[in-house]
Amino acid sequence: MRSIIFANYIARDTRRLGATIKARLISVYVFIEKCLRLSCLNHSVSLICVFDVEHSHVRFLGNLVLNLWDCGGQDTFMENYFTSQRDNIFRNVEVLIYVFDVESRELEKDMHYYQSCLEAILQNSPDAKVFCLVHKMDLVQEDQRDLIFKEREDDLKRLSRPLECTCFRTSIWDETLYKAWSSIVYQLIPNVQQLETNLRNFAQIIEADEVLLFERATFLVISHYQCKEQRDAHRFEKISNIIKQFKLSCSKLAASFQSMEVRNSNFAAFIDVFTSNTYVMVIMSDPSIPSAATLINIRNARKHFEKLERVDGPKHSLHMRMR
């Protein structure tokens, strides 16, 4: 299966290429399972080998494990899987992300599976957050998109009670997928407001034009600070794409990306590891400030932000399922 947001895990899954993805509806279950340092990694490994349901997992936000499930269209296996492995899958789940295909002709069935998942979540992990992505929105006519999404959103909210679900409309061909995932990540970070305040202070102290905080695996923007209006509204997605491409190239050489400095007469940009879950990107528009000064600043700030992250320890697991 291919993941556009989680580019890292593509190479491993190239064996599973084929007609499985495009030919049928995108039905992918994604679980994020927060691993309790030791035990959960074993836990998720046991779920990998399943008939005809594609599954992979990635580390996400440091101590979370994201489980991706592609269960497209194979109903019998789905039913079997749900009944037999239900408790295993849905225990210790912190987040459920369910992906719907907007072009699906079998709305009833989709809703039925969704409700089964919700029941399981209610039983096993009632505190989980639920997100629904209405995907492939580019196939809908532009003037009808808002209408159709509103309809689906109302249906899903109604079906999800008593749980609260947040809905997004997405498509891989515009910025909506990136923005939806960024919102999800933003809600998953424990003390994100405090993080933002600290980021702003940091940026103002080092006199940076803009400071971005990225999640380590996916380069989704967790938080950012800018001191003035920027021209390009799509710059976060572009940077994420560029870095992910670079990481793919690095992985081919069995190297891993750690840091980068880009400099010319107008600006200097630094991308560096920040905390255990994040990368930071600092843009300075004053080229007279030497790189060493900014790098020292980033290093000192790193200690401070690490302390912030460690405040909130691991709670329980996250499960994400995309259908």
Added chain:
Amino acid sequence: RPFYVEPRNIVDEDTQERVSAEASVMNSRMQYYSRLTGSSDRLLIPPDHVIPAPEEIYVYSPLGMAFKIHGNADGSGQNPSIITIFAIWNTMMGTSILSIPWGIKQAGFTFGVIIVILMGILTLYCCLRVLKSRAAIPFIDTSSWEFPDVCKYYFGSFGQWSSLVFSMVSLVGAMIVYWVLMSNFLFNTGKFIYNYVHHVNVTDTDVGTNGTDRVICPFPNTEHPANHSADLYMTYGNNTEDVFDQWWHKTKTVPLYLIILLLPLLNFKSASFFARFTFLGTVSVAYLIILVTLKAARLGFHLEFHWFHSTDFFVPEFRSLFPQLTGVLTLAFFIHNCVITLLKNNKNQENNVRDLSVAYLLVGLTYLYVGILIFAVFPSPPLSKDCIEPNFLDNFPSSDILVFIARGCLLFQLSTVYPLLGYLVRVQLMGQIFGKPYPSVFHVMTLNLIIVGAGVLMARFYPNIGSIIRYSGATCGLAYVFVFPSVIHMISLHRSGQLRWPSVVFHSFLIVLGIANLIGQFLM
């Protein structure tokens, strides 16, 4: 569908970005997705409907037509020669045809005809220079370039800004002329309808011929129309006995009524709606030709040749006011800003020179036909040839039904081209200064108010379209017709080491002609 975004130079602060934000982020996405799939895997290839649509391309000729080009994906043309020739004729032909008889009168009949032919050949040569200028640039892919891009290549940002300024002169000049003409036509149409509805038998106070085909002389005592037309237009409509005449005045009130109609149209974001009406232009020109022929048949020829001195009714054949004609013709034969785009769609590119020449020949013949006929059939025994107005339809009273139809057609056509010209002004000006064609409602509204205000002021105080045409024509022609093509040709020859002194002399002479043309407008 093929999709390509040119690489952006992030070092220079380039205000003129040709790539929209949507296209650039889609490009970034596609590059990333292509890394995720194998090269033979068609999974993550973008479907057609997500690729941003190609930019709208409009071509316009000042005082001519403006219309939308249907771009081809692979850039090659598929129009046969005859369609291309017609497209060029269609774009060039427009309201400047109304001023040709006046121009011939200003230069003298024989001299006028000679000047029309010479200017046609001259502007054709300069147009060919423009056409070939793009091909002469080595090493760079110029397939999407227009003449302003060529100027920018040779002259840097000076070339870019000067070509913008001159383009604005031609466009805004055309829009002012359109406003004056539209007020004129609206006034006459309204007056005709009012008289028809109220069965008013108008005893025209104007001097004119008697009979069914009445020709009038609105300003009989003009010695030198260029100097006095302002005063005379002020005295028109002195008999304010009728309330209607007070509220429906050619220069005082009608230009203001037009604001209500046209200012909202200027604020549209996209002009593709107006581009559908370009066929009206052809219809109007065709109708004008028929009208001229009918009038000629009914009025008969009145020509006398007095070579160097004027008589009571006739003008000399060679007059010193001829720069006014050259100014008008510079704008009448102007297509240099869009000839590259128009000829790009020609199926057989090797015939471009031939097709352009044929198109110019046809345009010249049309102008000569209308100009000569109107001049020749102007009834000279009762009226002086000097009475020919810059807008020859003004020589016919508002009760003339054939001319009423012509005015109505032209009014409708002008009101559809006017927003299109406004859109072109906005796209070029805003795109150059602010980087995007619609920065905010306030910017666009301010621009529209300035343009409309200029039009209203001209219509109120100086509605002599002949003068507006010749000044803006000579100014804009100085850059686009005479100076830039010649200088660029000489520079490209010099860079390839093929510059010979006859070429230098000839092209410098062209530049001198252009400057003389402009100076002549102010002296004569």
